[in-house]
Amino acid sequence: MKPWYEEAPPAAEQAAEWLVALASDDPAERADAQDAFAAWKLADPRHAAAAAPIEALLTDLAALREDGTAAHAAQTALQAAALATQSTLRTARDAQAGRSPQGRPPSDAAGATARRSRRRTLSAGMTLAVAACAALLAWHSDWAAPLHADLRTGTGEWARHALPDGTQVALGSDSAVDWRFDQGARALRLLRGEVLVDVAPDAARPLTVRTPQAEIRALGTRLLVQNELQATQLTLLESAAAVQATGVHAGTAGTVVRTGGRVRIAHGAVHALPDVEAARVENDWLRHELVVVDAPLPELLRTLARHRPGRLGFDADRLAHVRVTAVLPLDQPDRALALLATSFPELRISRFTNYWVSVGLQNARHG
């Protein structure tokens, strides 16, 4: 005897098959399916009940598809959801297995690498989890902010502005900045993206740049502030500035960063990064060039992603061990991707749609 499910497939499965037939490329099959599907639903109320939710979803999807921009938004949203879900699950699993970020001491170099990459996985997952349970209202104000920002750029745009005090502000791709100047203070707020600030000297009114993670105080100076998910990077192009992590008691002196100095501020702490050649960084930045020397590939991809419309998907953990040295045109992100593919044949760049590109390894190694 056949098992019951082969004899009578559940109604949902039949409904799914009918619905696929309804969208067949063959007009004759579509017409036939239309009648047959209607008859099938009439034959048993359970059939109609099984089909109803799927049909409702397809109706809503069709509405999204007809509106081209909404379809694009939908794809972006779906991929974002897939990533968020994966990473949340991974965190939960890792945590469940008792692997804390502090882990056991590494026994060898390979162990250390594994531990580092796990820590990265964990912190990414944690971030999402924390973000996930943030109050919806706070969240809305967060995304709405750049809309009302004083200065902003879209993906792939650069802009320069002169503020009334003579301070020059250059915004990178997909960036937003607010500014408030009054008698005693000049305040800039980097809401998103990156900004190069050429501060007009004014000893009476120090200028501060705030990001969600950091507060940077400058007198006369030139600095580059880059904000990514949960971290701020500050590069001093000229002179000096004091930086402290948000949430640290006021009155703390903060860390002084001088020309060529670079720090990263995340999770309430300021970390020094290797010094850079200030003039070159500035030059590259203004020419929209991305110069990386022996940097982890995910870091480079994150930057590229901010410069191209649509979604650039990749598994940061799996790519973390790939280090790259490259000069890429940020204002032509697709060319940059093509250049990467040429220089690194082990990369596999799949293009599902123009808006949805994913980067992986040729022979994806697991674990």
Next chain:
Amino acid sequence: MSAAELARAADVGALYLDHHRWLIGWLRRRVGCSQHAADLTQDTFVRVLALRDALPALQAPRAYLATTARRLLVDCARRQAIEQAWNDECAARAELAGAYPSPEASLIALRTLEALSRALEGVAEKAREAFVLHYLEGLTHADVAARLGVSDRMVRKYLAQVLVRCAPAPVA
């Protein structure tokens, strides 16, 4: 409230008393914030209470709570990611076209995407791509087949496989 419902509520009450502290700690280790952990603990118990079926004879109540809480975290992350991506896209589009989708349209879109995202979870990559290309990009079966390098028949199989998952899980 029926006697059965009362009994259930009493069960959940006992569950709460015995384990809510532990669950707050468990969640705090995951989200890194006591406030959020406390909120999520509350939501977890609400979810347990809302389940229609009887509480399983709880041999491992903590594993059961942890599973429920983990599901909640995933749903939360998914919803947030979808909303963020959607709102970002809408903001970008408002910039270009000066038009913003109505709140109703956004609500429907978000609900649809959440349902779809849940359905696509755990589906093989090709099936997922087939679904997106056909139902969101409007490609014909033949075009999807060409794009993915599979047969028409396979495309239909992929599509049906995802559609089945769009139906709510049958009540056991």
